[in-house]
Amino acid sequence: MSAAALTTRPPDPALLAWLGQAGEPPTSADEPAWLAELRHDAAARAPDQGMPTQKSEGWRYTGLSALIEQGFKPQQKPISALQSEDLDKALIDGLETYRLVMVNGQFEPRLSQLDGLPTGVHIGGLAELIAQDPDRLAGQLGQIAGAGQHLFTSLNTANFADGLVMLLDEQVQLDRPVELLHLSIGLDEPSVAQPRHLVVLAAGAQAELIERYLSFDQAPYCNNAVVEIRLAERAQLHHYRLQQESPSAYHLSGLYLEQAAASRYRGINIGLGATWSRTDLVTRFLAEQADCGLQGLYLAGDRQLIDYHMDVQHQVPHCSSRENFKGILHGKGRAVFDGRVYVARDAQHTDAAMSNRNLILSPNAEVDTKPQLEIYADDVKCSHGTTVGQLEPEMLFYLRSRGISAPLAQRMLCLGFAGEIIDALGPEPLREQVTEAVGQRLEQSPL
Amino acid sequence: MLSVKGLKAKVGDKDILKGLDLEVGPGEVHAIMGPNGSGKSTFAHVLSGREGYEVTAGSVDFNGQDLLGLEPEERAQLGLFLAFQYPVELPGVNNTYFLKSAVNAIRKARGDDELDAVSFLRLMKERLKVLHLNDSLLKRPVNFGFSGGEKKRNEIFQMAMLEPKLAILDETDSGLDIDALRIVAAGVNALRGPERSMLVVTHYQRLLDYIKPDYVHVLAQGRIIRSGGKELALELEEKGYSWITDGEAA
Structure with missing residues (x-):
């Protein structure tokens, strides 16, 4: 595909805005040729992928008009307004x-803390590594996501400026979790940040990664993040993703995961914030005995849409995957769960289970849940289950008969429901923070 | 303490309680006995404020308060406690957290300070000891995966923690083997006191071998048709309910 593709089909004006005025990616003389080509291809691909409409299956319940109307523009210069005192508010x-x-999408070394990293570990900013040692990224960056699930991954690839690079050598184990903290502050012009992260664990390496998204004010902005993760043989990653952006924020995130033999991934996704959010979790197994667990908890209230899409690709035999998502909907909240598991003909002895359970606390809330199992192998163990229900009156009465007020009884039952997912968050301070955040949300919001 | 006058209640279109009168004084233990379908459990539920029952006539006065106008949590805050026949499982709700929320909700309603974590744990340990319970129940979700006996013991433990003025035991003996029954009854007896009344609702005499009532009432067809001392329970055991209910019908 060439640059001409951009001109043969008039791109959507909103899309053009995201790409920058010329519809061309920001090329820099510092970037190696392979990266320039990667960006160029992505920019060229974007118009063909097109802005999704609600006619396309993957976006049936998730309209883009509100996002487009905001007229987000790529952010031009880095923000330096945040001080370490501000950071304290964001730390757990x-x-x-x-x-x-x-x-706002730019690595901020002043606020980061990367001292004392063990040998065999590289953790740092993406722009920095591109400038200093781009060869370490070649064959990795952009290769795991490829063309991605939709336009927004391509837009990120064409435009990303910065992000996290985390590279672990063979057998390395980190003594502490790595925290990737996204802070956003409002600008005069609504802007889009497109952070790009790359995590590569060599054979037998083990780590915990905490990926958080927070806002400092109520101004509208958009995050369009892409995370690429590659786990080599027997590598293990625990990945906790906490989306707690402001009620005015728009959040797009694509996670692309590639797992080699006997590797193990555990992802726990907590979606509490943003007015509109869409997350795609994409897993590909490269060899046998790989194991992928995707868990999630979402809480959507008034003026909130939270959309989780999964695409688990079993192309090889003897791998296992688990999807377990729970949702709580209140007010006029809306959520979408689409958990696709594909089992190819050769993927014998696949073990896949998918579950999505929802609690609806208000008659005005809505969840659209779609578990999809596509199985072409004949010797597999696969299951799925979906429930949408309300709090049991029996349970509420039991709590109230012990003197507990109705609103507190509701909160206790909701937290009990959510507890299974929250408990999967490894570090205890993280569990406490999420428990408190969920409790607070339920306390403040009309049910 | 509790004064029930001419209480009538229905479920849907069906009249269940048809003019029930009962007076319970402080510290008294009353047994309500009766055949299946006599309205025993309905009476317990109406007192506790469970939804699904319509009170059509009568009054319930609890220490000077009109009980029927109150929400379930308000009744509990005034000192009413229902030990459930079928305790409800609450997956994901930790038993200790549940108890602490309940104790503090009640303390707060009474104008007492809420207990901090340390004082609460101390109280819990003390009560466990009195009831000869081990603390493994506390770390689990409320009633979730508990055996029948564990569930009933957990009810009595809650009663010990909440210190009610009136405890209603709804068929607490059902589903318990004799050993479990003894343990539960011992727990209940440990909680008897001059300021705590009890209403023991049961089909069978056997619970009353362990929890000696001051008064026994026979409930049939929605009304109390006979009242007496604990010897009445023995007589019922011997002769069956038809001894009284047939006489009533004649």
């Missing part, structure tokens, strides 16, 4: 991490 008490802070 008792959580010791190696911390990489992004402010």
Whole structure:
């Protein structure tokens, strides 16, 4: 595909805005040829992928008009307004991490804490590594996501400026979790940040990664993040993703995961914030005995849409995958769960299970849940289950008969429901923070 | 303490309680006995404020308060406690957290300070000891995966923690083997006191071998048709309910 493709089909004006005025990616003389080509291809691909409409299956319940109307523009210059005092508000008490802070999509070394990293570990900013040692990224960056699930991945690839690079050598184990903290502050012009992260664990390496998204004010902005993760043989990653952006924020995130033999991935996705959010989790197994667990908890209230899409690709035999998502909907909240598991003909002895359970606390809330199992192999163990229900009156009465008020009884039952997912978050301070955040949300919001 | 006058209640279109009168004084233990379908459990549920019952006539006065106008949590805050026949499982709700929320909700409603974590744990340990329970129940979700006996013991433990003025035990003996029954009854007896009344609702005499009532009432067809001392329970055991209910019908 060439640059001409851009001109043969008039691109959507909104899309053009995201790409920059010329519809061309920002090329820099510092970038190696392979990266320029990667960006160029992505920019050329974007118009063909097109802006999704609600006629396309993957976006049936998730309209883009509100996102487009905001007229987000790529952010031009880095933000330096945040001070370490501001950062304190974003940190979680008792959580010791190696911390990489992004402010509006740009790595902010002043706020980061990467001292004392063991040997065999590289953690740092993407722009920095592109400038200093781009060869370490060749064959990795952009290769795991490829063309991606949709336009927004291509837009990120064409435009990303910065992000996290985390590279672990063979057998390395980190003594602390790595925290990737996205902080956003409002600008005069609504802007889109497109952070790009790359995590590569060599054979037998083990790590915990905490990926958080927070806002400092109520101004509208958009995050369009892409994370690429590659796990070599027997590597293990625990990945906790907490989306707690402001009620005015728009959040897009694509996670592309590639797993080699006997590798193990555990992802726990907590979606509490943003007015509109769409997350795609894409897993590909490269060899046998790989194991992928995707868990999630979402809480959607008034003026909120939270959309989780999964695409788990079993192309090889003897791999296992678990999807377990729980949702709580209140007010006029809306959520979408689409958990696709594909089992190819050769993927014998696949073990796949998918579950999505929802609690609806208000008659005005809505969840569209779609578990999809596509199985072409004949010797597999696959299951799926979906429920949408309300709080049991019996349970509420039991709590109230012990003197507990109706609103507190509801909150206790909701937290009990959510507890299964929250408990999967490894570090205790993280569990406490999420429990408190969920409790607070339920306390403040009309049910 | 509790004064029930001419209480009538229905479920849907069906009249269940048809003019029930009962007076319970402080510290008294009353047994309500009766055949299946006599309205025993309905009476317990109406007192506790469960939804699904319509009170059509009568009054319930609890220490000077009109009980029927109150929400279930308000009744509990005034000192009413229902030990459930079928305790409800609450997956994901930790038993200790549940108890602490309940104790503090009640303390707060009474104008007492809420207990901090340390004082609460101390109280819990003390009560466990009195009831000869081990603390493994506390770390689990409320009633979730508990055996029948564990569930009933957990009810009595809650009663010990909440210190009610009136405890209603709804068929607490059902589903318990004799050993479990003894343990549960011992727990209940440990909680008897001059300020705590009890209403023991049961089909069978056997619970009353362990929890000695001051008064026994026979409930049939929605009304109390006979009242007496604990010897009445023995007589019922011997002769069956038809001894009284047939006489009533004649």
